[in-house]
Amino acid sequence: MxxxxxxxxxxxxxxxxxxxxxxxxxxxxxxxxxxxxxxxxxxxxxxxxxxxxxxxxxxxxxxxxxxxxxxxxxxxxxxxxxMVRSFSAVPDLLRRVRDSGMKVAVASSAKQDELEVYLDIAGVKDLVDVTTSSEDAERSKPAPDIFQVALQKLGIAASDAVAIGDTPYDAQAAGKAGMHTIGVLCGGFTEASLREGGCVAVYPGPGALLACFDASPLAKR
Missing domain, CATH: 1.10.150.240 (Putative phosphatase; domain 2)
Structure with missing residues (x-):
């Protein structure tokens, strides 16, 4: 895993x-x-x-x-x-990740103060081990900088992490950093654009990824 x-x-x-x-x-x-x-x-x-x-x-x-x-x-x-709201099942998904023995990081192109508010809205602040924001990196996505900083903070190799994002820019950035990416459709980008960006699997949203967790790239190489 x-x-x-x-x-x-x-x-x-x-x-x-x-x-x-x-x-x-x-x-x-x-x-x-x-x-x-x-x-x-x-x-x-x-x-x-x-x-x-x-x-x-x-x-x-x-x-x-x-x-x-x-x-x-x-x-x-x-x-x-x-007006910002959380998608359904987000805390449950992150708990499932942690229960599986994995660490949880959030790597965002948002500014740090916005990111803190988002974590509260999603109800996951106590479930996240590491965060990185636009202020931690010289370039934002699709450059790999933000993911590279997250890997450094986690202290692991890119091959030992999986990224999850909703845009082709997430997948491009993660790919440049050496990671596979799971795509979610809840951000509005098409499955075709996510796969073209480099996503190895695509799910409708966090709830669907949670439901399919055992068969997803989060549970296997």
Whole structure:
């Protein structure tokens, strides 16, 4: 069995992807950029360092990229954070992982203060051994940095861990770090896009992964 399961959180453990997409769309509009909800949503799972270059030129990033990202963060916290809810069976899934003898980590492109709130919303703060956020790494997903830091904190090799995420960016980042990834569909990405990103198995959500635990990559090599 693997020694650790490393979970993404947005769209994997909590239902927040559409809310993040709305906050980004409104932030771009405030700074004069026409970005649709669908375009913004397709990039959720990346941190701002990877998302902004998709929509802004180098000159635009230099001029107002930091201000735009800061406005988005404040806007999300004030308007959308109260709407975030946990997916079902999340604490049960993490308990099952721990009962199997594995450690639990959460590796997110969110900022640390947001991540702490998310862990409370999901009801799993006491079930997580290690967390990493965007502040622990130079680059966010799909770069491998955040997963690499999680592995370092866990003190294990990539071959002894499995990642769980809802976006192809999770799978790409985990793959670059040397891990297999389990995909979940609850973040809104298609099974095809998750498998194309590198997921070795795909489940509808945390509850389905829990129900199929013994046959999943969490229970076998």
């Amino acid at each position: 693997p020694q650790a399961a490393i979970f993404d959180i947005d769209g994997t453990l909590i239902d927040s992807v559409d809310l993040h997409a709305s906050a980004w769309q409104e932030a771009f509009a405030k700074f004069g950029h026409d970005v649709t909800f669908e375009q913004a949503r397709s990039q959720i799972g990346k941190g701002g360092d990877q998302l902004l270059p998709v929509f802004l030129s180098d000159a635009e990033q230099a001029d107002h990229g930091e201000e735009l990202e800061a406005w988005r963060g404040k806007h999300f916290k004030s308007r959308y954070l109260p």
